[in-house]
Amino acid sequence: MSELRQHAEDVHAQFSDHVDVDVADVRERLETLVVDYKVPTDEARRSVINHYLEEAGIEREELAGGSSEAVSIEEIDEPERWVELTAKLIELWEPRSDSIDQVGLLGDPTGTIKFTKWAKSDLPRLEEGGVYRLRNVVTDEYQGRYSVKLNRTTVIEELEEDLEVGDDTSVIEGAMVDMQRGSGLIKRCPHEGCTYVLQNGRCPEHGEVEGEFDLRIKAVVDDGIDAHEVIFDAEATEGLTGLGLEEAKEMAMDALDTTVVADEISDRVLGSYYRIEGPTFGRYVLADDVEELAGPADSESLLIKARSI
Ligand SMILES: [Zn+2]
Structure with missing residues (x-):
């Protein structure tokens, strides 16, 4: 039974910072499982650990804590x-x-x-x-x-100090060449914490729901080298187009059609040049900071920039 004592001591060592427990108690629980119920030692150990985790209300991962x-x-x-x-x-x-x-x-x-x-x-x-x-x-x-x-x-x-945040913030300078489906006036699932965009009035998680209007642009911006997918949220969309959510809703109501909003937006922005800065999420850049440019940056400076990246 010295093997069980060793296990008991290991388990005890794991918990002594978190739970008031003595080795004898750990060993007794192990023995009951292994000797009385013929549970394999590994499984018994797991079961006893789970018992103490539950008692302490802590997650398994927290046990590993300490020096980081x-x-x-x-x-x-x-x-x-x-x-x-x-x-x-x-x-x-x-x-x-x-x-x-x-x-x-x-x-x-x-x-x-x-x-x-x-x-x-x-x-x-x-x-x-x-x-x-x-x-x-x-x-x-x-x-x-x-x-x-x-x-x-x-x-x-x-x-107290500020911290510079580096790297995967992207800066794109280029022409807005396309707008993807799901741009303009969209409806989101109203459920708390759910931000799905509804497709035909349905949320993939919550089924048919009464959606809430939102405004966004999923744009393709071409910097002369690559095409980048950029998302403008309602605020960024308004900053870009001058068209706010309320006005967009009125437009859609007047026309009895939400697609007029996307059409209006593409009229205002497609073909224009922008400098867009924002964090990258997967394949998307979120437009945080947008500035309209007079025209294309000359291709030579684009190439120099591309090489320097
Ligand atoms: Zn939902």
Whole structure:
């Protein structure tokens, strides 16, 4: 039974910081399972660990906590590492689930990364534009993209200094050559935290719903070398076209047709030249900062810029 004692000591060591438990209690639970119920040792150990996790109300991942290494965002290249980040909160997104308190984008001079803060983490709210030192965050990976998760053991320290955010902000200078489907006056699912655009009045998650109007442009901008897909939200669309959501709704009502809005927008913007700056999400650039240009930058300077990237 010395094997069980060793297991008991291991389990105890994992929990002693989190739960008031003694080795004898751990060992007794293991013995009951292994000796009385003939449960294989590994399974018994898992079961006992789960029991204490539940009792302590903590996640398995939190157990690994403790010392976390300070890294920059671009250094994050594997999941389930405990790290410390100093980052600026660039943007908050709508959480898709009640289990998430906050979700959004963090940035540091080397890049940006998604973060998730669990509702039960009981951490203070982070504000857009705030710079934070985040200790004990856990890296995660989904389809090749990394993120970090803030949990109950995460320590958040707000810093006074500003932080430059680098890298995957894109700057595009070029002509708006096309507008994609789903541009203009669209309807979104009204469910809290759901931002799906309705297709024929249906949300992929919530079925048939009474949608809420929104305005956006999914544009193709050609810089002479590449075509870039750029999304303008309602605010950016109004800044670009002078057409706001209310006016767009009136236009659509007068015409009894929402497509007039997209037509009007394309009349105003297609063929014009812009300098667009914003963060990259997958294949899209979100237009944060837009400036209309007089005309195409000369091709030579474009080429020089392209080579320098
Ligand atoms: Zn929905």
